[in-house]
Structure formats: structure tokens, C-alpha cells
Amino acid sequence: MMTTIKTCLLVLALLLAAAAVDAESLDQSVQTLKQQTLELNRDLFILEEELLFPSNTQLAVFLSLDLGEFFALDAVKLTIDGTVVTHYLYTDRQLDALVRGGVHRLYLGNMKAGEHEVVAVFTGKGPQGRDYRRATQMQLQKTQGAKHLELKIIDSVASQQPEFAIKEW
Amino acid sequence: MKRLAATARPVIPRLMLGLISFAVVPSLHGAETVQSLRYGVTLFHFFQQDYFQALTELTAAQQLDQLDDVHADKAELLRGGMSLSYGMDRIAEAIFVEYLATDLDSSRADAVDSDRAWLYVAKLAWQRGDEEKTRRALSRIDSRYQGALADESNYLRASVSLRDGNYELAADFGEHIHQQSIWRSYHNYNMGARRAAEGDWEVANAFFDRVEREGQGNTEDLLLRDKALTASGYASIAAGNFNAAAEKFSKVRLDTPLAERALLGSGWSHSERGDYQAALSAWQLLADSVSHSQSAVEAQLAIPYAYEQLGIEDVALERYRQAADAFDGQLSSVNETMALFDSGDLVEVLGARQDWGQEWLAPVDIFPLVPQMPQLRHLLTRHDFQIALRELSDLDRMGGHLSQARVRIETLVQADIDQQRIWATIVDGNQRDLLSQRYEALQVRVDRLRDELSSARERGDERWFADFDQAARWWLLDSARARLQGQLDSEGKIDLYAGLMIWDDSEQYPLRVWEMSKALDEQVQLLEITQQSMKRLDKVIANHQQREFSSRISDIDKRISSQQQQLQTVRLASEQNIRKVALAHLETRSQYLSQALGQSRLAIARLYDRGSSEVAR
Numbered sequence: 001m002m003t004t005i006k007t008c009l010l011v012l013a014l015l016l017a018a019a020a021v022d023a024e025s026l027d028q029s030v031q032t033l034k035q036q037t038l039e040l041n042r043d044l045f046i047l048e049e050e051l052l053f054p055s056n057t058q059l060a061v062f063l064s065l066d067l068g069e070f071f072a073l074d075a076v077k078l079t080i081d082g083t084v085v086t087h088y089l090y091t092d093r094q095l096d097a098l099v100r101g102g103v104h105r106l107y108l109g110n111m112k113a114g115e116h117e118v119v120a121v122f123t124g125k126g127p128q129g130r131d132y133r134r135a136t137q138m139q140l141q142k143t144q145g146a147k148h149l150e151l152k153i154i155d156s157v158a159s160q161q162p163e164f165a166i167k168e169w
Numbered sequence: 170m171k172r173l174a175a176t177a178r179p180v181i182p183r184l185m186l187g188l189i190s191f192a193v194v195p196s197l198h199g200a201e202t203v204q205s206l207r208y209g210v211t212l213f214h215f216f217q218q219d220y221f222q223a224l225t226e227l228t229a230a231q232q233l234d235q236l237d238d239v240h241a242d243k244a245e246l247l248r249g250g251m252s253l254s255y256g257m258d259r260i261a262e263a264i265f266v267e268y269l270a271t272d273l274d275s276s277r278a279d280a281v282d283s284d285r286a287w288l289y290v291a292k293l294a295w296q297r298g299d300e301e302k303t304r305r306a307l308s309r310i311d312s313r314y315q316g317a318l319a320d321e322s323n324y325l326r327a328s329v330s331l332r333d334g335n336y337e338l339a340a341d342f343g344e345h346i347h348q349q350s351i352w353r354s355y356h357n358y359n360m361g362a363r364r365a366a367e368g369d370w371e372v373a374n375a376f377f378d379r380v381e382r383e384g385q386g387n388t389e390d391l392l393l394r395d396k397a398l399t400a401s402g403y404a405s406i407a408a409g410n411f412n413a414a415a416e417k418f419s420k421v422r423l424d425t426p427l428a429e430r431a432l433l434g435s436g437w438s439h440s441e442r443g444d445y446q447a448a449l450s451a452w453q454l455l456a457d458s459v460s461h462s463q464s465a466v467e468a469q470l471a472i473p474y475a476y477e478q479l480g481i482e483d484v485a486l487e488r489y490r491q492a493a494d495a496f497d498g499q500l501s502s503v504n505e506t507m508a509l510f511d512s513g514d515l516v517e518v519l520g521a522r523q524d525w526g527q528e529w530l531a532p533v534d535i536f537p538l539v540p541q542m543p544q545l546r547h548l549l550t551r552h553d554f555q556i557a558l559r560e561l562s563d564l565d566r567m568g569g570h571l572s573q574a575r576v577r578i579e580t581l582v583q584a585d586i587d588q589q590r591i592w593a594t595i596v597d598g599n600q601r602d603l604l605s606q607r608y609e610a611l612q613v614r615v616d617r618l619r620d621e622l623s624s625a626r627e628r629g630d631e632r633w634f635a636d637f638d639q640a641a642r643w644w645l646l647d648s649a650r651a652r653l654q655g656q657l658d659s660e661g662k663i664d665l666y667a668g669l670m671i672w673d674d675s676e677q678y679p680l681r682v683w684e685m686s687k688a689l690d691e692q693v694q695l696l697e698i699t700q701q702s703m704k705r706l707d708k709v710i711a712n713h714q715q716r717e718f719s720s721r722i723s724d725i726d727k728r729i730s731s732q733q734q735q736l737q738t739v740r741l742a743s744e745q746n747i748r749k750v751a752l753a754h755l756e757t758r759s760q761y762l763s764q765a766l767g768q769s770r771l772a773i774a775r776l777y778d779r780g781s782s783e784v785a786r
Contacts, residue, residue, distance in 0.1 A: 026560065026739070026742050026743060026746050027560070028259065029739045029742065030256070030560050030563060030564060030739060030743070031256070031257045031258075031259050031260060033564070033567060033732065033735055033736060033739055034255065034256065034257050034563065034567060035257060035260055036728075036732055036735075037567050037570055037571065037732060038221065038224050038225060038228065039228075040571075040574060040725065040728050040729065040732060041221070041225045041570060041574065042225050042228045042229050042232065043721075043725055043728075044574055044577055044578065044581075044725055045225055045226075045229050046229050046232060046233065047581060047718070047721055047722065047725065048577065048581060050718075051581055051584055051585060051588070051718050052581075052584055056705070056708075056709060056712075060206075062206050062209070062210070064209060093217050094213075094217065096216065096217075097212070097213045097214075097215075097216035097217050098213065100212070100216050101209065101212050101216075102209060102210070102212040102213030102214075102215070102216050102217075103206055103208075103209025103210050103212070103213055104210070104213050105206075105210050105213075113702075113705070144705060144708075148206060150206065169206065
């Protein structure tokens with residue numbers, strides 16, 4: 001009986017060794033393909049930006065969160081010159097990513113040169129878990145070149161309240 | 170004790186976790202002021218474990234040179250870490266090695282320590298079984314390194330020494346691991362497993378006891394504790410210390426993956442002491458579970474054995490029959506599953522799951538309810554099957570990315586056509602020239618007006634500055650003077666009116682000059698703005714003429730087609746690999762079940778024979 005088991009194990013070991021060699025080259029092929037797909041996606045991403053959102057008209061709006069103890073973000077509504085361009089609801093996972101230092105690209109679009117009004121309305125839970133809704137606004141002078149705005153939600157320890165600001169990059 | 174030897178291997182999933190919890194991100198406990206938006210967006214995807222988007226964002230930022238100096242330094246290391254998490258360990262290793270080959274400015278406060286990068290290289294080499302490379306990479310880590318991964322580096326050094334059989338050195342490295350670190354527990358477990366594999370039960374148990382004692386009580390610690398207790402139990406059985414073994418097994422939690430092995434061992438420890446009732450309790454618990462694991466199979470054979478030992482042979486016979494039926498049923502199921510893996514549609518065999526996320530190996534049922542479910546569950550406990558399945562799901566996800574890329578490129582083709590049409594009307598349709606002509610005509614009129622104004626001021630021509638109403642009155646007066654020429658009374662009145670109007674013009678002159686100059690200046694400013702707009706337009710036209718999108722679109726389009734073809738080929742190979750791995754495991758399982766079936770039938774025959782001998786012939 002023991003001899004049979006040993007023979008079976010030997011056969012199995014040889015089988016698995018052969019599989020490992022194949023798996024090695026397959027693993028290499030999969031990794032190469034992944035790398036190629038990533039490179040393709042990168043080039044496509046850059047091309048999209050250049051073609052659809054050229055730098056002379058581009059407006060990108062980002063959102064960041066600093067700590068987030070006084071405000072639990074639910075959603076952001078972004079309005080440009082009176083038109084709602086995006087209304088974004090955040091998942092718990094996305095909020096966690098924001099709290100840990102991630103930055104969300106909220107909006108990417110085109111804008112003519114000149115003066116514009118940007119309004120962001122934040123909704124969520126404020127201190128003591130109360131429903132909270134606040135807006136922040138800025139007059140923007142769009143010149144040539146891409147314009148990047150950062151919507152910042154910051155905890156103000158002094159006032160024990162969240163603060164909302166727009167930073168122009 | 171064959172199982173113990175197997176557990177002495179380095180804990181690869183733990184290593185992977187260590188690598189995934191990559192630490193070149195700003196802070197895991199609170200955001201810092203954003204310094205680079207692109208880098209921040211990368212982290213946003215990274216923290217959600219969306220490595221594909223994170224790598225796309227990061228590499229695009231690198232390509233476009235949009236990272237500041239600080240993040241540019243860190244980016245390569247982050248790319249290496251994310252590549253690893255995305256299942257590209259070879260590429261990750263190449264990135265780390267290249268990163269380490271560059272001159273690192275260690276004097277910079279924000280510089281990433283090279284020791285950490287060397288550790289990643291060492292871990293990757295260790296995972297791949299390249300011990301020589303592991304040693305070389307570890308030797309590059311400063312022996313005084315006290316960074317965040319110091320414990321991990323000592324753990325790896327100890328593991329390498331353990332593999333070499335140098336227990337003393339391994340123990341020495343182990344002593345450098347902090348008491349509270351999980352790596353210390355892993356080290357102790359590995360030391361124990363290695364000693365157990367060599368039959369040195371006492372020493373092995375001493376190490377396993379340390380794991381039990383020194384754990385910090387978190388989930389990972391508890392799991393390792395269960396593993397150490399199980400291993401210690403079997404080591405105690407081997408040493409003939411059955412009471413200690415029973416005690417160890419009894420401490421293993423019942424809701425963990427180790428519970429089945431522990432229950433089996435617990436039964437054996439009681440059985441060896443002659444306490445078959447206690448043994449039956451443990452084995453019955455295991456046999457009643459829905460599991461088709463090897464432990465459950467062993468328990469089904471062990472139960473009738475215990476009844477035999479208790480002298481209850483009729484129950485033993487019945488339980489052997491039940492076991493034989495169960496093994497027969499399982500064997501049929503295994504054979505059917507083997508036939509499916511051999512020639513069936515793999516999508517149907519595995520269930521058409523297209524939504525495997527990045528964390529699909531989480532301990533949840535990932536397969537749909539299919540008849541072959543028990544065998545699939547068994548396969549999913551095998552590391553190589555997990556890897557093969559992961560590869561297939563990665564390939565399917567890549568197929569999804571490529572299909573999306575195809576849709577996106579089609580959108581770009583249409584956008585490019587639309588833009589070309591618009592440009593044709595602007596550039597080729599002379600719209601720009603027409604605008605230019607209108608601008609020049611306006612410029613001429615403004616220049617003329619400026620000259621006239623200047624000339625009127627030099628002449629002191631107050632009437633020239635008259636506003637619209639005053640000019641109308643002058644026109645009426647001049648017309649009346651022309652019609653009433655020769656009528657003395659009327660001429661006198663007209664002169665009087667003219668005098669009043671001259672007086673008025675004289676009074677209003679400074680104000681009107683100021684207003685006129687102001688209006689002219691405003692006009693000039695408007696023209697300057699228009700001129701700037703014209704320049705911008707010229708620049709945009711020039712830039713547009715420089716940019717050639719169609720060739721880039723065509724290039725990407727070709728790459729998508731080529732990669733889709735490659736994907737098909739690799740996917741086919743991946744499917745074959747899954748079939749091969751699954752069949753190998755199922756074959757082993759089939760042999761094991763056949764053996765168990767044979768044993769149970771042999772036992773039935775033996776019991777029948779024994780019963781027959783009691784009958785008078």
C-alpha cells in the first residue's frame with residue numbers, strides 16, 4: 001500500500017513540476033499583456049485629454065479632504081455659470097480613499113477664456129451627525145492654458161466646523 | 170507528519186500582504202496638504218485597490234512630466250508597489266532594481282530609503298524561490314536598518330537561514346524582531362514547523378508555544394495561533410504525549426480553516442489514549458459537516474474504527490457502509506467534475522462570473538450553485554488553482570479594458586472628424602481671414618477718429634465736440650440760416666441762437682473733450698482685446714496644425730486589435746492551465762477517495778468475515 005502511495009505521489013510531483021514550467025511562461029505572458037494594456041490605456045488617456053480637453057480650454061476640478069472629522073461627505077454638486085456640470089455621490093470606499101490622502105478628479109471639461117462663476121454645493125453630515133449643506137463660490141478668470149481647481153474640505157479645529165474652499169492651481 | 174513539513178514553507182500570502190501594504194504613500198492616518206493633484210488622483214485609485222486606473226494615472230503623469238520633484242522620486246517606487254499588487258511581480262522587480270541602480274540622494278529628507286526597496290526585491294526573489302538573489306538583495310540592506318520594515322527584513326533573513334539549516338543564525342535574526350510584531354510569530358511558527366519536519370518534537374513544540382503565548386490577539390495573530398496549536402497537537406501525538414495533544418487541539422477555534430484538522434487530530438489524540446467515546450465526539454462533529462475535505466474523509470473512516478474498538482461491530486459495519494456510499498458518491502462527483510474540466514466549457518464549469526473584483530479571493534462563495542460546487546470549493550483551497558483562476562479573471566478583466574478602449578477610440582475618431590470639419594471652416598473657409606479683415610477695418614476707423622479728435626483739439630474746434638443733440642440743433646440752425654438769408658429780423662434771431670449755442674459749446678468743451686477721449690480710449694482697449702484674441706486664435710491654429718491626432722488614433726487602434734488577438738491566445742493557454750491544474754488535483758482526490766473506498770469495503774468484508782466465523786458451519 002505504501003509503495004502505491006509513494007508511486008502516486010511521485011507521478012503527481014512530476015505532473016505538478018511540468019505544470020509549473022508551463023505556468024511560468026503563462027505567468028510571463030499574462031504580465032506582459034497586462035503591461036501592454038496599461039501602456040495602451042495610458043496613451044489613450046493622454047490622447048483623450050489632448051483631443052477632447054485641449055489645454056487652452058481645459059478646466060479640471062478636483063476634490064480633497066483634510067481629516068474629515070467634522071464633516072462626512074455624501075455628495076458634491078458642481079455648477080459652472082449656472083449650469084450643473086456634475087452631481088457626484090461618494091461611496092464609503094471612495095471617502096476612505098479621500099481621507100487617506102487621495103484626490104478625486106470631479107470634473108474635466110472645456111471652458112472659454114474669460115470670467116466664469118464656479119459654485120460647489122457639499123452635502124453630508126456635519127458635527128453631531130446633523131444634516132449639513134454648504135456651498136462655496138469663486139469667480140474664475142479663465143486665461144489661456146489649462147485651469148485646475150481644487151475643492152478643499154478642511155476641518156477647522158478652532159471653530160469645530162468644516163471649512164470649504166476652492167484653490168486655484 | 171507530512172503535513173507539518175508542508176506548513177514549514179514561507180507564508181506567501183502574508184508576504185504578498187506585506188508588499189501590498191506598500192508604504193510610499195503620504196500617510197495612511199490622515200491626509201496631508203495636497204502637493205500634486207495627479208499624484209493625489211493616483212492615490213485615490215490606489216486606496217480603492219483599483220490598480221489599473223492608479224497605474225494609468227501615474228504613468229500618464231510621468232509621461233507628461235506633471236509630477237513635482239518630490240513625487241517624481243516617489244512615483245517609481247509607488248509604481249513598483251502597484252505593479253506588484255496588480256500581479257506584475259516581474260515588472261515590479263525590474264522597477265525596483267532600476268530604481269536602486271540610480272543615484273539616490275539620501276541626504277534629502279523626503280528620500281525613500283533604499284533599504285526598503287531592496288527588501289521588496291528580496292521578497293520577490295524569495296517568493297519565486299531564487300534563494301541566491303534573495304541573499305544578495307538582503308545583503309544590500311544596511312545591517313543597522315531600523316526603518317518601518319526592519320522586522321520584516323529580519324524575518325526574511327531568518328527564513329533564509331532556516332532554509333539553509335542554520336538554526337542558530339535564524340534564531341539570532343528572530344531575536345531582532347520586535348516582540349509585538351506579527352513577523353516574530355511567523356518566525357516562531359516556521360522554526361517550529363521546520364523542527365517538527367525533522368522529528369524534533371520537543372523543540373518544535375517550544376516554538377509553537379511561543380506563537381500561542383506571544384500573539385497580540387488580532388485576526389492574523391489568532392489565525393496563526395490556531396495553526397500553531399494544530400501543528401503542536403500533531404507534534405505532541407508524534408511524541409506520544411496524547412494528553413497535551415488533546416489540550417492543544419481543544420484550543421483551536423471552531424470557525425477557522427484549521428478546525429477540521431484540529432478535530433481530526435483531537436479524535437486521534439483521544440483514540441490513542443483509549444478514550445474512543447471522546448474520539449467519536451470529535452470525529453462525528455467533523456463527519457457531520459458538509460465538507461468534502463481530506464480530514465472529513467479520514468473522520469468518516471475513523472468513526473467505524475472507533476466503534477470497532479468499542480466492540481459495537483454492528484454500528485461499525487453500518488458506518489463503514491455509510492462511509493463507502495459517501496466515498497462512492499464523492500468519487501462519482503469528482504469523476505464528473507474531471508470530465509467537465511477535461512472537455513467542458515470552462516465558463517460553464519466555473520460559472521459565468523464576469524464580476525470578479527480585485528479581491529475575489531476573499532473568503533466568500535465566488536462560485537454559483539452548480540453540482541460540482543464541492544469539488545470547486547476543494548480546488549479553491551489549492552494555491553496553484555487560485556493563481557490559475559486569478560490569471561484567468563485578470564485576463565477577462567483585461568479583455569473588458571480592451572473592449573472599452575475600442576469604444577473610446579471610436580469616440581475619438583468621431584471627435585477628430587468633427588474637429589477637422591470645424592477647423593476646415595475656420596482655416597480653409599477663410600473665416601479667420603474675414604475676422605482679420607473686419608478687425609483691420611475697425612482699426613482704420615479708430616485711427617481716423619483719433620486723428621480728427623486731435624486735429625479738432627489743435628484747432629480749438631468746440632463745435633466738433635458737440636454731442637448728438639447739440640449737433641442736431643446746429644444742423645437746424647444752419648438750415649434755417651440758409652433758408653432765411655436776407656431777412657434781417659430772422660438773421661438777428663439766428664445769430665442770437667448761434668451765440669447761445671457757441672456759448673454752450675464753449676462751456677461744455679472740457680467735459681466733451683474728456684468724454685470723447687475716454688470713449689476713444691475704451692475703443693482702443695477693445696481693439697487690443699480683439700487683437701489678443703486674434704493672436705490666441707492664430708496660436709491655436711498653429712498648434713492644431715502641429716498636432717496630428719489621426720496617426721496616433723490609428724496607432725492605438727492597431728495596438729488594440731493586436732492585443733485583443735494576443736489576449737485570445739493567452740486566454741486559451743490560461744484555460745488549458747486551469748484544466749491541467751484542476752485535473753491534477755482532482756486526480757489526486759480521486760485516488761485518495763478510491764483508497765478510502767477500498768479501505769471501507771475491506772473493513773466491511775472483514776467484519777462480515779468475523780461475523781460469519783461465529784456462525785456454525
